[in-house]
Amino acid sequence: MTATPLEISDLSAGYGPTRVLENISFAVPAGGRLAVLGRNGMGKTTLLATIAGQTRRYGGTLRLGGRDISPLDSASRARSGLGYVPQARCIFASLTVEENLFVGLKNCGRPAIEEAYAMFPRLKERRRNLGSQLSGGEQQMLTTARTILGRPTVLLLDEPLEGLAPVICEELMAVFLRLAAGGEMTILLVEQRIQTAIDFADHVVILERGRIAWSGASATLSEQPEVIERLLGVGGLH
Numbered sequence: 455m456t457a458t459p460l461e462i463s464d465l466s467a468g469y470g471p472t473r474v475l476e477n478i479s480f481a482v483p484a485g486g487r488l489a490v491l492g493r494n495g496m497g498k499t500t501l502l503a504t505i506a507g508q509t510r511r512y513g514g515t516l517r518l519g520g521r522d523i524s525p526l527d528s529a530s531r532a533r534s535g536l537g538y539v540p541q542a543r544c545i546f547a548s549l550t551v552e553e554n555l556f557v558g559l560k561n562c563g564r565p566a567i568e569e570a571y572a573m574f575p576r577l578k579e580r581r582r583n584l585g586s587q588l589s590g591g592e593q594q595m596l597t598t599a600r601t602i603l604g605r606p607t608v609l610l611l612d613e614p615l616e617g618l619a620p621v622i623c624e625e626l627m628a629v630f631l632r633l634a635a636g637g638e639m640t641i642l643l644v645e646q647r648i649q650t651a652i653d654f655a656d657h658v659v660i661l662e663r664g665r666i667a668w669s670g671a672s673a674t675l676s677e678q679p680e681v682i683e684r685l686l687g688v689g690g691l692h
């Protein structure tokens with residue numbers, strides 16, 4: 455039996471003396487799509503950053519493919535198969551799209567670049583444009599492509615659709631769905647667009663003040679508007 459890609463047990467974490475996350479436990483199976491929802495400031499970004507090794511962990515364990523990665527730093531976690539696309543789009547403004555891809559991919563070479571272009575044809579059209587000349591959506595595609603081509607087994611996406619036009623959001627979500635459908639990539643998505651997140655995910659975790667207030671199948675959540683109203687503060691999905 456293959457090991458569960460991501461298992462989190464009794465995780466607590468925060469910043470310096472500030473505890474933000476408490477008693478967080480969940481597991482995501484291979485090819486699973488988990489949406490992490492919650493109102494502003496409830497700990498969603500902190501959760502992804504903690505999994506990526508970028509905040510202080512006070513206790514609990516993180517397993518990637520059965521291996522305890524809790525003691526590893528963020529670079530070692532990335533090498534172990536954890537891909538993290540943070541909210542801030544990390545691209546080099548003074549390099550072209552193609553140079554950004556080469557830097558991100560280290561020595562993977564031309565085939566990987568072509569793969570990125572096949573995934574995001576807009577990047578091919580813009581390959582000679584500087585990072586500073588890209589739209590928000592193109593920057594998101596570039597930063598996402600670089601992470602994906604590192605072949606992570608678990609991909610953490612922090613609000614990848616923020617500030618993007620609907621057509622670009624659809625393009626990105628289609629790529630994420632294709633990646634998870636292959637069964638080789640497990641995706642955790644933090645997203646403010648609740649309907650988009652529920653449509654994408656098979657399971658949902660809702661955080662409230664750093665704790666899991668609700669978890670279950672996304673289809674179940676869709677049938678519980680009172681939970682959505684109480685924990686996410688919206689009467690209807692949007």
Ligand SMILES: Nc1ncnc2c1ncn2[C@@H]1O[C@H](COP(=O)(O)OP(=O)(O)OP(=O)(O)O)[C@@H](O)[C@H]1O
Nearest residue numbers: 469470472474492493494495496497498499500501
């Ligand atoms: N660097 C930091 N130092 C101290 N506290 C922080 C830091 N970053 C976030 N926090 C606090 O941790 C809590 C959770 O923040 P976090 O960004 O994880 O929430 P979030 O659910 O992602 O919010 P949003 O939806 O607004 O992005 C908040 O109270 C926030 O003020």
